[in-house]
Amino acid sequence: MRIAFCTDGIFPKAVGGMQRHSRLLIEALAKYSELEIVVFHPHDDHLFEGFKNIQEILVPGIDVKKNYLRECRAYSVRMYEELLKGEYDIIYSQGLSVWYKSETFSDRLIVNPHGLEPYQAIGFKDKVIAIPFKRVFKKIFKSSRAVVSLGGRLTDILSEVIGKDKLVVLPNATIVDQKIEKDFTLQNGPLRLMFVARFAHNKGIHILIQAIEELNNEGYQGKISYDLAGKGPLYDHYTQNHVIDNVKYWGFISDEDLVQLYKDSHAFVFPTLFEGMPTVVLEAMSKSLPIIVSDVGATAELVDESNGYLITKNSVVELKQAILDFYHASAEEKTAKSESSFQRVKDNFTWKIVAQKHLDFFQKIATK
Numbered sequence: 001m002r003i004a005f006c007t008d009g010i011f012p013k014a015v016g017g018m019q020r021h022s023r024l025l026i027e028a029l030a031k032y033s034e035l036e037i038v039v040f041h042p043h044d045d046h047l048f049e050g051f052k053n054i055q056e057i058l059v060p061g062i063d064v065k066k067n068y069l070r071e072c073r074a075y076s077v078r079m080y081e082e083l084l085k086g087e088y089d090i091i092y093s094q095g096l097s098v099w100y101k102s103e104t105f106s107d108r109l110i111v112n113p114h115g116l117e118p119y120q121a122i123g124f125k126d127k128v129i130a131i132p133f134k135r136v137f138k139k140i141f142k143s144s145r146a147v148v149s150l151g152g153r154l155t156d157i158l159s160e161v162i163g164k165d166k167l168v169v170l171p172n173a174t175i176v177d178q179k180i181e182k183d184f185t186l187q188n189g190p191l192r193l194m195f196v197a198r199f200a201h202n203k204g205i206h207i208l209i210q211a212i213e214e215l216n217n218e219g220y221q222g223k224i225s226y227d228l229a230g231k232g233p234l235y236d237h238y239t240q241n242h243v244i245d246n247v248k249y250w251g252f253i254s255d256e257d258l259v260q261l262y263k264d265s266h267a268f269v270f271p272t273l274f275e276g277m278p279t280v281v282l283e284a285m286s287k288s289l290p291i292i293v294s295d296v297g298a299t300a301e302l303v304d305e306s307n308g309y310l311i312t313k314n315s316v317v318e319l320k321q322a323i324l325d326f327y328h329a330s331a332e333e334k335t336a337k338s339e340s341s342f343q344r345v346k347d348n349f350t351w352k353i354v355a356q357k358h359l360d361f362f363q364k365i366a367t368k
Contacts, residue, residue: 001366003029004088006040006079006097008062008072013043017279018094018114021172023047028173028355030054035359038086040079040097057082069132076100089366093144099136102143108365111140112148112170115276115297119157122202122273141166145365150277152298168361171301173354174282179342180263182288184334190225190246191327194265194289196258196280197272199232204271204294204313206234209242211271211319221246224327226269227261229253262287266334267326272296273313285345290337292322302349307340 011020022041029035030051037054041047042061048054059078062071076099083091083098083105091098093111102109118130118137141147141162148170149155158167197203205228212226229250239249253261268284268291275297282302284291291308293299303310309322326334347353 001034001089001362002036002038002087003362004038004040004083004086004091005029005094006083006091007094008042008075008097010039010041010043010047013047017172017276020279021114022094024173024175024351025355025358026054027051028351029358031355032359035362038088040082042075069136072096072136073099076102080104090362093140096136096140099140102140106143107145109144110146110148110168110361110365111144113137113141113158114150115274116154116157117274119161120274120296137161146361150298151301152277153296153300154276154298170357170361171298171349171354172277172279172282173349173351174279174286174345176286176342176346176350179339180288182266182335182338184266184331184338186266186331190223191267192225192227192265193267193269193292193323194227194229194261194284195269196229196253196261196284197232197270198230199235199238201234202273203232204273205238207271207314207316207319208269209238209244209247210316211323212244212247213242214316215320215323216244216246220324220327224323227265229258229261259287262289265289267292267308269319269323270294271311271313271319275299277301282345282349285341285349288338288342290326290334290341292319292326302344307337307344 005026007022009019011023026039030037030053035053039054039056040059042059046056048056059082062075079097080100091105091109095114098109118133121127121130146168147158147162147166149158149167151169151171155169195208199205225246227248227250231252268289270281270293272294277298281291281293291303293303294313295310296313300310311318311322
């Protein structure tokens with residue numbers, strides 16, 4: 001089976017959830033000898049030289065200094081011209097990669113829109129900006145053979161937009177190593193909570209900081225500490241205007257330091273405002289961390305009362321209560337959530353499992 005995998009970037013040459021998903025899914029699919037994978041990407045060098053069944057085709061990429069939507073369309077024109085040169089059983093498109101004349105490939109086009117950000121826009125300005133993107137996605141969805149949902153609320157959104165006939169649920173995944181044993185007795189210091197994300201409004205950093213400040217005022221400053229990793233447009237604002245004794249701002253963090261932070265922390269906190277199926281949550285679960293996360297996107301597929309807390313987005317009150325509930329839980333209860341997190345990701349969200357689901361669906365499409 002010959003697969004065209006079309007994406008606007010591959011991790012680590014491009015950073016983002018979709019770009020990381022592209023890399024890891026391609027590598028997982030390449031383990032199936034019956035697949036021949038042709039990867040269309042914008043990078044100058046070859047990224048999969050160690051894989052015999054992967055071919056790479058360069059498609060000149062997007063100029064980020066110009067209008068993004070126009071650049072996406074121009075990229076899709078170049079993608080279209082390259083796709084016409086070959087024959088493929090399946091064309092798998094990440095985001096807007098296959099847009100121009102997408103109807104040409106309607107019998108074999110699978111589109112993964114990931115987080116559906118235009119459909120989860122917050123505030124009037126963002127909703128106005130989202131309008132043309134929604135129109136483009138509507139065209140692509142109409143032209144496709146199938147549209148991928150990562151699960152949860154994303155499935156509900158797509159069901160309203162395109163109906164259920166074209167929908168297929170194919171979740172995100174992560175690399176799962178050995179389970180990390182956690183000590184929740186707190187004999188060596190305060191409860192340690194961690195947050196990893198871009199410092200931007202949509203990641204809920206303002207919700208977290210407000211919750212921290214209120215909890216500190218209520219007497220928990222010496223009992224709970226917070227490690228906040230990542231940078232972004234709001235990083236300087238918070239590091240300059242919200243200097244808090246029990247908060248450490250890590251900024252950009254190396255992979256080695258991030259792994260150590262996962263090991264040292266007791267829970268992962270992520271009050272995000274909209275998501276797909278966030279890789280950071282999957283990674284935290286694979287490191288045996290209980291999760292406190294907003295009920296957005298596909299997070300409900302990952303978290304429930306067995307391994308953490310789902311909270312309403314934009315709710316400082318619910319975030320504070322979840323933190324307090326976890327703080328006051330017994331060591332045994334915390335351990336149970338930790339073990340549940342690891343087991344859930346191991347049983348459902350490894351790349352081996354998710355790649356097999358993709359292969360099964362590819363075979364189903366190709367034989368019809």
